[in-house]
Amino acid sequence: MREHEARHAGRVADTTGVVPNVTGAPVGEMVRRWRKRRHRSQLDVSIGADLSARHLSFIESGRANPSRAVIERLCDELDVPLRERNAFHLAAGLAPAYPERPLADLGVARSAVEVVLAGHEPNPALAVNVRWELLAANAAMQVFLDGIAEELLEPPVNVLRATLHPAGLAPRIQNLGEWRAHTLRRVRRQWERTAADGLPELLAELESYPVHATGDAGGASGHDLVVPMQLAGEHQVLSFHYAITVFGAARDVTLDEIAIETFFPADAATAAAIRVA
Numbered sequence: 001m002r003e004h005e006a007r008h009a010g011r012v013a014d015t016t017g018v019v020p021n022v023t024g025a026p027v028g029e030m031v032r033r034w035r036k037r038r039h040r041s042q043l044d045v046s047i048g049a050d051l052s053a054r055h056l057s058f059i060e061s062g063r064a065n066p067s068r069a070v071i072e073r074l075c076d077e078l079d080v081p082l083r084e085r086n087a088f089h090l091a092a093g094l095a096p097a098y099p100e101r102p103l104a105d106l107g108v109a110r111s112a113v114e115v116v117l118a119g120h121e122p123n124p125a126l127a128v129n130v131r132w133e134l135l136a137a138n139a140a141m142q143v144f145l146d147g148i149a150e151e152l153l154e155p156p157v158n159v160l161r162a163t164l165h166p167a168g169l170a171p172r173i174q175n176l177g178e179w180r181a182h183t184l185r186r187v188r189r190q191w192e193r194t195a196a197d198g199l200p201e202l203l204a205e206l207e208s209y210p211v212h213a214t215g216d217a218g219g220a221s222g223h224d225l226v227v228p229m230q231l232a233g234e235h236q237v238l239s240f241h242y243a244i245t246v247f248g249a250a251r252d253v254t255l256d257e258i259a260i261e262t263f264f265p266a267d268a269a270t271a272a273a274i275r276v277a
Contacts, residue, residue: 027071027091028060034078035060037195048077068094081130081194082256100253103127103135109247109255116245120262122274124240130196130257132160132187140274143238144169144231160187160202164209174230174237177211182227196257228266238273239266 025033035045046056050073058064059074066074071092075085086096103110117125117138124144126137134157145153149167162168164180173179184206191199226241240263250256265271 025091026062027066027088028062030084030088030091031056031066031074031078032060034075034080034084034195037192038078040078045074045077049073065092068092068097072097079193081196082250082253083130084195086253098251098253098256103254103258106252106255109252109258112247113258113260116260116262123265124263125260126159127258127260128159129254129259130190130194131198131202132158134159135258143233143274147172158202160206164206166209169231170209172232174232175228178227179229180206180209180211194257226266229263233273236269236273238270240264240270241266 035042042056042060043053045051046053049056049070051070055064056074059066059070068089071085071088071094074080075088080088082098083100086098089095089097103113106113113127113136117127117136121138121140124138124140126141127135129135134155144163148162148169149165152162152165152168160183163173164170164183170176170180184203187199187203187206190196191203228239228241231238231240242261242263245260245262247255247258265274
């Protein structure tokens with residue numbers, strides 16, 4: 001299994017000390033920003049987080065500084081990712097609450113990723129982070145990598161860039177317009193959900209790529225269940241749909257951001273071709 005891991009290992013922070021605010025934004029402003037991102041009112045969030053509306057108002061205005069417990073209740077209610085939760089704690093003058101370790105150091109979680117990837121063969125599967133950077137893949141992923149320019153496969157490999165770039169998989173995608181539109185929607189939803197650094201820039205880059213001449217204009221494929229990726233193979237068009245697996249109740253930033261994408265044949269002809277590949 002090939003791996004492209006973070007270049008620095010995260011550390012478990014001292015959760016009792018007080019540290020400077022290095023985030024640049026007051027914690028109250030961050031709470032308000034995430035509340036608006038989730039389209040929630042102060043009253044609604046205060047009830048869900050078991051706070052008074054006055055207390056939440058004071059936090060957002062900077063008149064009160066939330067405790068670690070209050071930050072966690074607010075983040076739970078607003079479904080804030082662990083990386084951003086650490087930023088909340090830092091903004092409140094507290095140490096980060098969640099470690100960040102590379103995939104190699106995640107123990108049984110890493111083993112679970114390996115089991116899923118290997119167990120999914122002969123079908124393709126890969127693990128990515130929140131920005132769709134490749135962390136690991138099984139041998140069957142080679143069906144997607146053939147013909148991709150070497151520079152797009154230099155780590156960290158961004159699988160969406162490698163898919164939609166004109167020197168990537170795009171010329172082989174028969175329904176490129178439809179698949180491109182689907183992919184761009186995924187990035188927009190990911191940005192709305194996570195506010196992860198780099199996603200707006202990635203979205204702008206992907207939007208700048210042209211639709212290949214052999215691709216469609218973005219209309220429906222006529223498939224009756226899901227939008228498949230229709231990929232020109234050596235002898236036939238291969239059609240795949242995918243499922244996403246994430247870890248529940250993660251307590252590590254890296255683990256919180258890992259998604260495993262497993263591809264399945266969308267028709268009998270593709271299933272037969274993959275079995276004999």
